[in-house]
Amino acid sequence: MERLKKFFRFNALSGEPVPAERTKKLFGITALFDTPDQIIHAADKISGHYKDFDVNTPYPLHGMDKAMKLKPSKLGFITLVFGLSGTVFALLFMGWAMTLDYPMIIGGKPFFSLPAFIPITFEVTVLLATLSTVIGMLTFFFNYPENNHPLVDTPYLRSVSVDKFGICIYASDTHFDEGNVKNLLMELGGKNIELVYYPQKESYPIFEPKFLIFLAIVAVITSGGTYITLNKLMYLPPFDFMLWQEKTTVQSKSHFYSDQFGMRTPVEGTVARGFLPYMYSGLPQPAQTLVNPLLPDKENLELGEKKYFTFCSPCHGNYADGDSRLNQQFPNPPSLHTDRARNFSDGMIYHIITNGQNIMPSYASQITREERWAITNYIRVLQRAKNAKETDLEFARRHGSLYDKVD
Amino acid sequence: MNSNTQEVMTDYKHEAVLVEGGLTRSDIEEFVARPLDTKPDKKFLIAITISGSMLLLGALCVGLTFWFGVGLWGNNQPVGWGFGIVNFVYWIGIGHAGTLISAILFLLRQRWRTGIARFAEAMTIFAVMCAGLFPIIHMGRPWLAGYLLPYPNQHALWPNFTSPLVWDVFAVSTYFTVSLVFWYIGLIPDFASLRDRTKTKLKKIIYSIFSLGWRHSHRNWQHYEKAYLILAGFATPLVLSVHTIVSFDFAVSIVPGWHTTIFPPYFVAGAVFSGFAMVVLVLVFVRKLFNLEHIITVTHLERMNKIMMATGMMVGYGYAMEFFIAWYSGNPFEQFVFISRALGPYAFTYWIMISCNVIIPQLFWFKRFRRSIPVMLAIAILVNVGMWMERFVIVVTSLHRDFLPSSWGMFIPTLTDFGILIGSFGLFFTLVILFTKTLPVVSIAEVKAVSEGAQPSHGDGH
């Protein structure tokens, strides 16, 4: 037990406090006073003779500012500047965030709604004003906290901390003379007049190896703990981010079926609503002649053209000449301007697209039935175009392009 | 001693003695700093065991809530907010007394605030800490609480700045920060005093760090006083705005019984009211246990009771005004809510509220009761109960029967709800008890400054 205690002892932190060693360089001369009246009077007098001096009191005394001939504090300007900048920043930021960066329709309200921004603007103003006041006070006006000040750990300051009032005249003052200062202080009624010297620079014994190891362990635990918490723990139950959903979506695993496929194919022979299966699948030609239900009007032909270019032209060529890049590769996709093709009925073309023929596969899964009829119409147009009659030209000359007239 | 002070009190030409018993400045320091040097005694251990176990109960209930869900509470549709928000508003309200004492009474030059300011501010900070937990634990998914903060994130989303809950985030965090900073500034000279009288190295190091090398220099005091004044000046509108913004949680909605413009001043007055009740309640014990009766005198308590009564009457006015506007407006939903509050299923909470907040504090018209410790203790407890009931009445009775009768429902609190409520008190009192043992409960420098003969007699002695 004793050894354990000894191991964890930090020498820097235990025992009685030891005051710092002092150098021989004089910092200043201090004197203590008993009553507020005395010190006000003393400060008044001293401020006439010396500039580099200070008064130490356990609480602020009224009238000391005048006695020391101090100028009023300019701390308020920092407050003003930062407070106003807080207002401006808050308004600008909220305005930007809600109107430009990610505007959302919220309750039908305008994107920049000033009444709604006021509370936050006010709070940010107050926050920045107060924080800047305090930080400004500590950094700018106090010249940063300093624990190594010569007055710290002196009997003078200890008395002042409790109930005495004190004056310290710095040696750096231009008119400083040890004898004169001591006389003046005695005249004014000062007691315990003492000389204060600068302390030695401390070697910061707090950074001993044990403490540093302790700090390192704390750093590792903190950072590791934060990482594990935020990246691992937060994704365990009960924290739920709805990342894993029980439903069976497309291509997801299902634990119910033994083959674990979430997507199931319907039972064979299933008939879909609104869709009767094609009667002539697998047959070389439709047993009954199928009739094209679509008229070759502009809309249908445009659809046919679009789908033809998408699906048919890679093999059969842009104008059904069979001159795609697959030409001269075995087997050739045929031109659709052959007699054989021209003599196909509409139904046969439909059947070929649906069923496939020889090497051509079935396009039933890619082209809807309506689109197939539209393609058929378009192919007929192409075939007619390559096999036009004289009368067609005359008709066109007389009536102009049909499509220009049709709305 | 009491009769002497009584005589002095009736003589309004001279200001009352603020520190009694003829204590010198070094006495003050001795009295206040002594508890920090001694080891904890039995009373302390008993107190902290009780409050610690309450805290543990609360922590357990919060843990269960995180694990299983808010379903463990009594909330439902239509009553989406129950004990969680009631406790939140209650604790924020309690925090307001501290800032009022520190900042507003400072601006009003009420020197008697010095004895109680430190403690009251500490209570503010602890109360706000308790309050700040509730918005997080009452959420359905508290691990995403960060979504309420405006920081650049992967969603590229900002919080909805037009929502009162986001205003709450800013208001409560600003309030906490500013109160903490204000309290800390007040502590700097006291840390210096403690540093200069301590006998152990560890404490010396800690006090030196926190005192920021303060050496009581008047050049620093000058800026310090300015900063203190500025902070007090900002803290005043801040405290008014914070509870106003909390009241906006209700006033900005359309729920009948919530949607009324009397809420901001009514809430602020109510906050001060409940806050002072809690301060009186705790100080009655602290001054006894730490022998601070001459610093925190009966006069201090009496003045706090006066403020309590004044704000209680403002709250009573608020009740009456709500009722009047409901009738005058002719809005059937609003009228129904008020009648249902007084006569409906939750009527008992309404009448507890009225009797504790409006009727009972009227006893403070009588000086005998104002200066009697047992009476003020009882009234402080009842006011606390009454103010908690008021928040319950506001939140639950308005929600449980609102526009469509088909969605009316009852709110029945569960054991978890009560556990968390007890836990919040446990947290608060644990922090207060720890505070009394680690930091000076009275602002040493300020009390010294208002003791007899502390300021120079000629010139500006005010």
Place this chain on the structure above:
Amino acid sequence: MKNWEETIYPVINSPLDFKRFWQTSLHDGVVFSNEPVTSLGVFNSASVSGLSDRKIENKGFIVILKESYTLSDGRFADNGWLQELPHPVTKITWDNYAAISKDSADELGLNNNDLVEINVGNRKLIIPVFLQPGAADKTITIELGYGREKAGIVGTNVGFNANVLLSKNSGQSPWIYSNAEIKKISGTYKLASTQEHHAFDKGLTKDAPNRRGLIRTGTLEEYKKDPDFLKSEKGLDQPTFYGQHLKTLYTGTKWGMSIDLNKCLGCGECVVACTSENNVPVVGKDQVERSREMQWLRIDRYYSGDYEDPEVFNQPMLCQHCDHAPCENVCPVAATTHSDDGLNQMAYNRCVGTRYCSNNCPYKVRRFNFYDFKSHFKDSFQENNIFSLLYNPEVSVRSRGVMEKCTFCVQRIMDARENAIRENKPLKGSDVKTACQEACNTEAIKFGDMNEKESESEYNKYKNHSLGYHMLEDLNTRPNITYLAKLKNTHPEET
């Protein structure tokens, strides 16, 4: 298929070959056989004449047993959706009860949830009572189909088995028994209802729905005289601080719904359709008792008039998708916003669950997941392998802590929009059918785009109907659901 080929196909004279016949039968789902229709008999009007002379001996109560509205004869007891579907009149879930009139209950000193013992002959049953406005005196009505002991995870031991009261020698009807003794016994049994029991009889709340303008009614005469008789009650064009902002927002498609209260029966099919379409969890009886039912769409049932002869109104209530939605303003994390086509959106993954939105919704249509309901209820059966196949893959399954509500079947809107884009056609309002609209038998619900021309949109005709009103208009929420006031064709002078 072989059975059809051998036995059915030969009987039916179909012009098709068998294969085609089989496929068309599968497609249609119905086969019409050519059996001759039996002719209807002639009604014997003499049989009615003796009815009034027939008297039923009754010295106590009459017990009427009927099949359950939701569970039928009990076969659906294992169906959580149906167990949780509130009874259309009493709004009670997960139980059956003895419905009794107030006067008879007062005679016996009964209140809601009190247990009674019913004795019919030598058969008895202990069951809680429910005071039903408008019930006949001295009559008890009990639903059958409950109290099953082996009905799967959900249905076991739910309710009370009233089959014990059935008798083979029942005289006039196996479902009606007279001379029943009702005795109050000690103890209560909490019935879980989605609406408060007592909202009827307290003075303050009497006729509240009518006074508050929630239910607007009129008679047919009024409507014939002046079709715009509701106009004085309308208040849609109120002044607003928001100026022109709202008018600039919704220039394209704007979805809206109309519900015709004249057609609505209160049957609840829309509720179940919505629940199944949107993966809404079943929460169980104790959570319904705590008012935490999760149904996005509910049918509100209001009484008005007096207790013995009340008028009943049904009103489906769902998210109104308000233009000035009070819920959107108060969400701290902007989890609920408005889309460009007029929908109030709910982003589940952004919601942190502060529940301010549900507090601020005057219609209280927002549902909060207080627990992870799919794992909370009954061995988390909603999470296991079989039931997880029930979930609609197009809709997120919500976990605890998030708020949910009707989305106007946004998944169907997106689907229709994708189809329109693929087919290069504009999206029409009639392309989208919400789940509730599809399920409604009487087509009371219409859904569509209010920015379409009225001639092209059936919904728009209803929206601009003179009987149309909005709920809680004076709150200026600008809801997008139009209710058509219910007209009653009462002829009091004739009764």
